[in-house]
Every structure is written in structure tokens, then in C-alpha cells.
């Protein structure tokens with residue numbers, strides 16, 4: 001998989017404008033222990049930084065690909081039923 005061309009899928013919004021990440025135990029532990037994972041800005045906004053290992057990158061891209069395909073299929077069926 002060409003990760004550089006598929007990275008956008010990591011932040012692809014799902015239903016209800018959510019973003020979901022799956023973490024292996026190493027990435028989960030690294031996120032938990034990272035003291036710089038969140039930055040609070042003066043205006044009250046927050047930046048969250050997440051680091052994923054190469055395996056988690058591929059797993060999350062594939063999961064979002066599958067979720068996108070299911071959503072597109074459901075949308076197509078719904079459109080067909082409206083005819």
C-alpha cells in the first residue's frame with residue numbers, strides 16, 4: 001500500500017462526524033504515556049497528536065476503506081429504493 005497516497009483516509013470522517021482509530025498495544029501505551037499528546041491553545045482550542053506504527057497505519061487505512069465502501073453501498077441501496 002502506498003501510505004503517502006492514502007494517509008488522508010486516517011482522518012476520514014465517519015458517521016456523526018467522528019474519527020475512529022484502532023491502536024495496537026504498543027501504540028496505545030505510547031499514546032497514554034506521551035506528555036505532549038495534547039496542546040491547549042490560548043483561544044481554548046486543543047490540538048491532539050497521535051502517532052501510529054506502520055502496522056496501525058495500514059490497519060486504520062484499510063478499516064476506513066471498508067467503512068467507506070459499506071457507507072457508499074448503503075447510500076446506493078437507499079437511493080435505489082427511493083426510485
Ligand SMILES: [Zn+2]
Nearest residue numbers: 024027053056
Ligand atoms: Zn501500532
